[in-house]
Structure formats: C-alpha cells, structure tokens
Amino acid sequence: MMKTITINECAEHLLKADNILILMHKSPDGDAVGCAYALAHALRKAGKKAMPACSDDIPKKYGYITNSLEIQDFEPEYIVTVDLADTPLFGDKLIQYKDKVDLCIDHHGSNTGFAKYGYIDADAGACAQIVKKIIDCMGIEIDKNIANPIFTGISTDTGCFKYSNASVESYRMAADMLECGAEGFFINNLMFDTKSRQRLEMERLALESMKFYNDGQIAVIFITRDIMERSGAEDGDTEGISGIPRQVEDVKIGITFREKEKDNFKISMRSSGEIDVSALCKKLGGGGHKAAAGCSMTGDINEIEKTIVSLAGTAL
Amino acid sequence: MMKTITINECAEHLLKADNILILMHKSPDGDAVGCAYALAHALRKAGKKAMPACSDDIPKKYGYITNSLEIQDFEPEYIVTVDLADTPLFGDKLIQYKDKVDLCIDHHGSNTGFAKYGYIDADAGACAQIVKKIIDCMGIEIDKNIANPIFTGISTDTGCFKYSNASVESYRMAADMLECGAEGFFINNLMFDTKSRQRLEMERLALESMKFYNDGQIAVIFITRDIMERSGAEDGDTEGISGIPRQVEDVKIGITFREKEKDNFKISMRSSGEIDVSALCKKLGGGGHKAAAGCSMTGDINEIEKTIVSLAGTAL
Numbered sequence: 001m002m003k004t005i006t007i008n009e010c011a012e013h014l015l016k017a018d019n020i021l022i023l024m025h026k027s028p029d030g031d032a033v034g035c036a037y038a039l040a041h042a043l044r045k046a047g048k049k050a051m052p053a054c055s056d057d058i059p060k061k062y063g064y065i066t067n068s069l070e071i072q073d074f075e076p077e078y079i080v081t082v083d084l085a086d087t088p089l090f091g092d093k094l095i096q097y098k099d100k101v102d103l104c105i106d107h108h109g110s111n112t113g114f115a116k117y118g119y120i121d122a123d124a125g126a127c128a129q130i131v132k133k134i135i136d137c138m139g140i141e142i143d144k145n146i147a148n149p150i151f152t153g154i155s156t157d158t159g160c161f162k163y164s165n166a167s168v169e170s171y172r173m174a175a176d177m178l179e180c181g182a183e184g185f186f187i188n189n190l191m192f193d194t195k196s197r198q199r200l201e202m203e204r205l206a207l208e209s210m211k212f213y214n215d216g217q218i219a220v221i222f223i224t225r226d227i228m229e230r231s232g233a234e235d236g237d238t239e240g241i242s243g244i245p246r247q248v249e250d251v252k253i254g255i256t257f258r259e260k261e262k263d264n265f266k267i268s269m270r271s272s273g274e275i276d277v278s279a280l281c282k283k284l285g286g287g288g289h290k291a292a293a294g295c296s297m298t299g300d301i302n303e304i305e306k307t308i309v310s311l312a313g314t315a316l
Numbered sequence: 317m318m319k320t321i322t323i324n325e326c327a328e329h330l331l332k333a334d335n336i337l338i339l340m341h342k343s344p345d346g347d348a349v350g351c352a353y354a355l356a357h358a359l360r361k362a363g364k365k366a367m368p369a370c371s372d373d374i375p376k377k378y379g380y381i382t383n384s385l386e387i388q389d390f391e392p393e394y395i396v397t398v399d400l401a402d403t404p405l406f407g408d409k410l411i412q413y414k415d416k417v418d419l420c421i422d423h424h425g426s427n428t429g430f431a432k433y434g435y436i437d438a439d440a441g442a443c444a445q446i447v448k449k450i451i452d453c454m455g456i457e458i459d460k461n462i463a464n465p466i467f468t469g470i471s472t473d474t475g476c477f478k479y480s481n482a483s484v485e486s487y488r489m490a491a492d493m494l495e496c497g498a499e500g501f502f503i504n505n506l507m508f509d510t511k512s513r514q515r516l517e518m519e520r521l522a523l524e525s526m527k528f529y530n531d532g533q534i535a536v537i538f539i540t541r542d543i544m545e546r547s548g549a550e551d552g553d554t555e556g557i558s559g560i561p562r563q564v565e566d567v568k569i570g571i572t573f574r575e576k577e578k579d580n581f582k583i584s585m586r587s588s589g590e591i592d593v594s595a596l597c598k599k600l601g602g603g604g605h606k607a608a609a610g611c612s613m614t615g616d617i618n619e620i621e622k623t624i625v626s627l628a629g630t631a632l
Contacts, residue, residue, distance in 0.1 A: 161477050161490075162509055164501040171491035174477075175484045185480040189588065193478055196565045197532075200523055207520040216513075249512045272505065 002104065002113035007130070010119050011137035013103055014043065017078035020050040023101070025084045026091030028054050030156025030191065033062045034149035035082035035105070035131045040069055041145045042135040049074045055091025059236055061190060064183075065149045078102050083127035083153075086112045105130055125165035128153025129173055144181030151182035152191070160192045164273060164291070199238075201231035206244060212251075213309050217316050219245035220255040220305065225262070242268035242292075253277060253312045257305065260296075265304055268294045275315050283311065318420065318429035323446070326435050327453035329419055330359065333394035336366040339417070341400045342407030344370050346472025346507065349378045350465035351398035351421070351447045356385055357461045358451040365390045371407025375552060377506060380499075381465045394418050399443035399469075402428045421446055441481035444469025445489055460497030467498035468507070476508045480589060480607070515554075517547035522560060528567075529625050533632050535561035536621065539574040558584035558608075569593060569628045573621065576612075581620055584610045591631050599627065 005013070014020070022039055024032040036052035043050035051072050058066055079101045084090070085108035087098045104115035107130060109122035124130050128150045135142060142150070154174050158166035161174075178184050195203075202223065209222040221244060228234075238258070246254025252275055256268040267284075269277035271291050278293035286295025297304045321329070330336070338355055340348040352368035359366035367388050374382050395417045400406070401424035403414045420431035423446060425438035440446050444466045451458060458466070470490050474482035477490075494500050511519075518539065525538040537560060544550075554574070562570030568591055572584040583600075585593035587607050594609035602611025613620045 155477075161471075161500075162504045166500060166504075168491045168494045171487050171494065175487035175491070178484045178487065184477075184482060188478045188482075193559075193563055194565055195563050197528075200526070200564060204520055204523040207516055207523075210516070212513075243509075247509055247511050248516060249510055 002115050002118040005117050005119055007119060007133050008137050009117075010103060010105065010134045013117060014078075014080070014134070015046060015138055017102070018048045019074045019077040020048060021076035021079050021097070022050060022052045023079065023081045023084060023090065023094050023097060024052060024054040025089035026055040026094075028056060028058055029083075030062070031126045031128055031153040032083040033058055033065055034126075034128045034151075034153030034156070036149075037065045037069055038128065038135065038146045038149040038153070039080070039082065039105075039131050041143075041149075042138060042140045045140050045143075046138060053094060055093040055095075062152070064186075064190075065152060068145045068148070080105065081115065082131060083107065085110055087114050105134065123167075125163075125167050125170040126154045126157035128157070129169055132173055132177075142177070142180040144183075147177040147180035147182035148187065151177040151184055152187050155184075155188055156191055160188055196233070196237055198231050198233040202227060202233040202237060203241070203244070205231055206241065206256075210245065210248075214313050214316055216248075216250050217252045218255065218309060218312050219248050219251045219253075220257065220309065221245050222301075223256065223258040224301075225259045228259075242270055242294075246270035246272065252316060255308060255312060257301065257308075259301070263300065264296070264298045265301065266294060266296055267304075267308055268292075269312065277312075277315075280311055280315055284308075318431050318434045321433050321435055323435060323449050324453050325433075326419060326421065326450045329433060330394075330396070330450070331362060331454055333418070334364045335390045335393040336364060337392035337395050337413070338366060338368045339395065339397045339400060339406065339410050339413060340368060340370040341405035342371040342410075344372060344374055345399075346378065347442045347444055347469040348399040349374055349381055350442075350444045350467075350469030350472070352465075353381045353385055354444065354451065354462045354465040354469070355396070355398065355421075355447050357459075357465075358454060358456045360388075361456050361459075362454060369410060371409040371411075378468070380502070380506075381468060384461045384464070396421065397431065398447060399423065401426055403430050421450065439483075441479075441483050441486040442470045442473035444473070445485055448489055448493075458493070458496040460499075463493040463496035463498035464503065467493040467500055468503050471500075471504055472507055476504055512549070512553055514547050514549040518543060518549040518553060519557070519560070521547055522557065522572075526561065526564075528564075530629050530632055532564075532566050533568045534571065534625060534628050535564050535567045535569075536571040536573065536625065537561050538617075539572065540617075541575045541578070544575075558586055558610075562586035562588065568632060571624060571628060573617065573624075575617070579616065580612070580614045581617065582610060582612055583620075583624055584608075585628065593628075593631075596627055596631055600624075 022036045040050040080103045101115035104118035107124040107127040205227045206221045242256040254270040258266045273291045278288045281293040281295040284295040338352045356366040417431035420434035423440040423443040521543045522537045558572040570586040574582045589607045594604045597609040597611040600611040
C-alpha cells in the first residue's frame with residue numbers, strides 16, 4: 001500500500017537519499033524523458049549521484065536532453081519512478097525494480113500505487129510540472145539543463161498547448177522555463193514542426209484510405225503493413241497519426257486501424273471530449289482516457305471495421 | 317509624420333476619445349480580429365461607443381469573437397488601427413480613412429507611420445499583447461469577452477506557440493487570459509486542430525506533388541487550380557499550407573507554388589530562420605520576413621520552378 005506524501009515531503013525524501021535511479025516507462029515520451037533528466041540534473045546539483053533509466057532506447061530526437069547528462073555508474077540505493085502508472089510499463093529491463101520503488105511521482109489518476117511513497121496529481125497537465133515543483137522545494141536553482149527537459153515535458157504532453165490539459169500552470173511554467181534558459185522555439189519546432197519524408201508519405205497514404213460513416217460523424221483511416229512498407233516509415237514515425245481522422249470538421253469519433261502483424265490490428269479512437277471513447281474500447285478489452293483510447297483485435301480487416309464502426313455509432 | 321507615444325499615452329488618448337472606429341487589415345487574421353474586438357469591448361466597458369471595421373468579411377471561424385459584440389451605429393470621431401502596417405492593407409471599404417487615423421497600434425517593424433500618433437513594438441509576438449497592455453493601462457478589468465480575443469491573437473500569431481516569436485510574455489499573457497476566462501482549449505482546437513475534408517484532400521494532393529532538390533535541402537509543392545478543383549478546397553482552406561514543405565526533415569527552404577490564375581503563380585518560401593528567404597524574394601519583386609516571404613511570377617510552371625529552385629539553391 002503506497003503512502004501518499006506531499007511535494008515538500010518528496011523533496012525531503014530525495015534530499016536524504018543518494019545513488020538515485022530514476023525510472024521511466026517503456027516507449028518513453030517527452031514527458032517521461034523530461035521528468036527523468038530534469039530530476040537527475042537537479043539531484044546532481046544537490047551533490048548526489050543520479051541516473052535516468054528506461055527499458056527502451058530513448059528516441060534520438062531527445063538527444064538535446066540525453067546528451068546534456070554524463071553517464072554515472074553506481075549501485076542504486078534509492079529508486080524513483082516518474083510518469084509511470086503501472087508495473088507492466090516498467091518493461092523487461094526494469095521490471096526487476098517493480099517491488100523496490102521508494103518514490104513514485106506521477107500525474108495518472110490510474111496509478112496503481114506500486115511504490116512505498118507516492119505523489120500523484122491527476123490535474124497536472126504534464127508530470128514535468130510536478131517534478132518542477134519538487135525541484136523548487138529542494139531549493140535547487142533551475143538552469144538550462146533542467147529547464148529544457150521540463151519545457152519538453154509540458155509542451156509534448158499538452159500537444160504544444162493544444163489539448164484540454166494545458167492549464168494556466170502549464171503556460172506559466174513554460175514561461176518560467178524560458179526565463180531559465182529553455183530553448184522553446186527549438187524544442188517546439190523539433191517536436192511539432194519537423195516530419196520525416198517517410199512520415200509525410202505515410203500521412204498521404206493514410207489520407208488516401210480515409211472513409212466516413214454516419215453522416216461524416218465517424219472518420220476512419222488505415223495504417224496497414226503495406227502502407228508502412230510503401231512509405232518506408234518505421235514505428236517512430238507514427239506518433240500522433242491517430243489524431244488525423246478526428247481533426248476533420250464535424251467528425252465526432254476518429255478511428256485509426258493500425259496493422260501490427262498480419263490480421264492483428266491496434267485500434268485507436270479519438271473524440272473531441274464529448275464522447276467517452278474509453279467506455280467503447282473497454283467493451284473490446286481495451287481502455288484509455290475519455291478522449292483518447294484504444295484496443296486490439298484480430299481477424300479480417302473488413303469485419304473488424306464493421307464491428308468498430310457499428311460500436312462507435314452507438315455512442316453518437 | 318507619425319508621433320511615437322507610450323502605451324500609457326495610448327491609454328490616455330483612448331480614454332479622452334469617443335465614437336471610436338477600430339480598423340483591421342483586409343484578409344483579417346486571428347490577431348487583427350482579436351485586437352479589434354478586445355479593444356472594442358474594453359472601450360465599451362469605459363462607457364464609450366466603439367466598433368471594429370474591416371474591408372473584408374471576418375472568417376466564420378471567429379464567430380465566437382464577433383458574436384460577442386453587439387453592433388453599434390455612430391458617426392466615427394476617432395480612428396484607431398490595429399495590426400495594420402501599411403495603407404494598401406486598409407482595403408477598398410476602409411481606404412477612405414487612410415489619412416484620418418488618430419492612433420496606430422502595431423507590432424510590424426515595417427509600419428509606414430500613416431497615423432497621427434502610434435505605438436509600434438516589433439518585439440511583441442502578437443499585436444494583441446500590446447492591446448492587452450493598453451487595456452490594463454486604461455484600468456479596465458479583463459473579462460471573458462476581452463480575454464478570448466486577446467488569447468486568440470497571441471495563439472494564432474505565434475502558430476500555437478510554435479514560432480520563434482512566442483516569448484515569455486506570450487506564454488505568460490496567455491496564462492493571464494485563461495485566468496480571466498479565455499477558452500484556450502476551445503480556441504486552439506478550433507484554430508489548429510480542425511480541418512475541412514477539402515483541406516485534407518488538398519493536403520494529400522499537395523503531398524503527392526512534392527519534389528526535392530539539392531540533396532533534399534529544397535522541397536517544393538504545387539497547389540494548382542486543378543488541385544483546388546479536384547479537392548473542392550477554397551481560398552480559406554489554404555491557410556498555413558506553405559508551411560508543409562519546410563516541415564520535412566533536413567529541408568532548409570520550402571517552396572509552395574500556388575496557381576492563382578492560369579500561368580500566374582504566387583510563390584511562398586519558408587526557411588527555419590537560418591536562410592533569409594525575403595532577400596531571395598526581393599530579387600523577384602516580392603518580400604516578407606526572414607523565415608517567410610513570397611513573390612509572384614507569370615509564365616510556364618516548369619520554367620518558373622527552374623528559376624525559383626536555382627535561385628533558392630544559391631542561398632544554401
């Protein structure tokens with residue numbers, strides 16, 4: 001049973017610890033990377049050994065963050081998780097730590113409480129906003145090495161301030177980070193305004209596949225293995241692709257069928273927030289948030305499409 | 317010769333005036349609409365008659381702003397321009413006022429100084445940031461009717477905080493506006509996350525037309541009249557389309573050829589800021605900013621493409 005503590009207590013616990021390993025979830029995103037590296041930098045400024053860890057490789061585009069921290073080797077004495085909601089997300093390399101977490105810092109309301117102590121704030125747009133407050137409580141001055149990853153966490157988790165979780169605090173903290181040296185233009189440009197040729201070709205083929213149902217209230221696209229091969233795109237190129245069908249004017253539910261293996265599909269549903277797509281996905285063994293959820297299905301694509309579209313139709 | 321005054325003096329001048337007409341530039345964008353409506357609401361809260369005016373219709377998507385203000389009829393006694401840099405931008409209906417402007421509020425360094433008094437701050441990411449400060453100086457409390465248009469101006473002129481002009485002030489003022497009631501999620505969603513079917517089809521056809529030159533450092537797309545017809549897109553659907561070729565990884569100059577009439581092309585050039593594309597466009601009688609410029613050319617599209625790509629190649 002995890003004991004909930006305050007931000008101040010998180011700071012106190014961290015200041016008492018040393019040789020701190022900071023765990024991110026597998027398939028790390030900008031918020032996970034941002035939290036782990038910002039906290040590692042801050043703890044080192046407090047004279048401690050600290051190192052981020054992840055079961056997967058950190059995507060190259062975060063190089064401006066990962067390259068800012070020298071590797072430290074040590075025997076971990078204190079384990080922290082950031083932006084990590086549940087033990088399956090530890091991944092193969094880090095699963096050994098699942099019962100050894102001293103402190104869990106997270107913004108997922110669904111956090112399963114696997115740590116000794118934890119601070120969960122589901123109202124924080126990004127987990128980086130919590131980490132920033134803990135760093136402040138530790139009395140550590142925020143420099144560019146800390147500001148860049150915090151800014152990255154806030155900006156990526158709010159979709160460059162486009163999602164409903166972008167709060168007054170998100171904007172204000174982003175401004176604070178710019179004042180501390182964060183390269184906001186460079187980061188937002190890299191994260192949101194740069195696409196590989198393969199990604200653009202994949203988008204073109206996905207748009208070609210777009211179909212509409214229920215008077216244009218449902219839009220679906222397909223990312224088949226054929227599309228992946230023809231475009232030359234890799235898994236890393238698909239980030240945010242599920243947002244495309246929902247962007248269409250008047251569409252209430254956007255659905256993306258992604259063929260992971262032959263006849264095995266990952267289905268992503270997006271709504272603008274009115275319709276609870278996680279309730280729909282739960283019926284098929286999936287889950288997620290109200291406006292963004294998913295599930296998996298195996299079988300003939302035409303049959304799967306029929307099932308999903310008819311299910312989505314019941315929610316309109 | 318325009319006399320430059322301070323923000324405080326702008327507020328004083330406005331508080332002394334009445335029956336105030338606020339002029340926007342033709343083809344109004346979110347910043348122009350935002351400035352004019354925010355200022356009109358504020359002046360009415362100060363007990364004055366005030367009304368925005370534009371030579372063109374205001375695009376429907378700004379309805380949440382325009383619908384918030386009742387129409388007032390009066391004989392204009394005091395003329396203000398917002399976000400308006402030069403007299404050709406007054407447009408047909410408002411050109412009658414070009415020598416009668418009492419106060420010019422702008423953030424274009426290129427402002428030609430057509431008014432009696434003016435306040436120009438080229439460092440303001442959006443002109444709405446200046447208008448917000450003037451409203452503060454007038455001592456008028458910002459409510460939702462003012463906060464929504466100010467937020468819209470900041471968000472749209474900074475490309476949802478993606479462009480280099482998004483400053484500490486832009487983020488902080490956006491946060492302030494949210495606290496005053498601005499519907500940030502609704503606005504950003506409408507402005508940046510909603511596309512017509514025609515727009516998406518136009519994007520797909522534009523992506524199909526994409527070509528690369530100079531080892532992928534130059535990317536070009538074509539929006540021909542044929543593409544406009546096949547997609548069913550209208551002029552209003554093309555906003556931001558010129559940004560697409562520059563988004564491609566490793567591309568230094570992105571070029572969009574848009575066929576306005578048969579064999580008459582508007583050419584838009586975008587760079588990530590390193591290369592000065594306005595210098596290139598000036599050689600062909602055009603102009604613009606360092607990272608975003610344009611020019612017009614008439615003739616055979618293949619010849620024009622050769623000329624432009626070869627010119628762009630000289631800047632690499």
